[in-house]
Amino acid sequence: RITNTAQGKYSMIETSFPTTPSDRARLRSLIFDGTNEDATCFRFWFHMYGSIGSSSIYINGVKSKEPLWVW
Template identity: 75%
Template sequence: KPGDRARLRSLIFDGTNGDAKCFRFWFHMYGDSIGTLNVYVFDGAYKRIWSLSGNRGDNWYEGQV
């Protein structure tokens, strides 16, 4: 629905080689009224690190940041 939001929170963790971190997720963005999917990180302030807008067809896709 328009305006839907979800949040995923986790503890802070170190990557396997220092600064390297990876977040994988699956998304389904189908229909004429699809808005925008944003991924943010929070470290004192929110920073958008990934964004995708619009209809992507009736399929599931893997995202990674």
């Protein structure tokens, strides 16, 4: 679920029953143009309530074939 506000966007992924430990969720963004003169920044906060497991962040370049793990 994604909610738009004047300050930004809010997204939530439901992790309660009937999800299982092997389930995965993905949040994907549009492509950022890092070649323009303006600084490009992607910032987010997250909260994992309960026994969620783990969180990982990957990035894809425009020409990359494999995602790059960054966190």
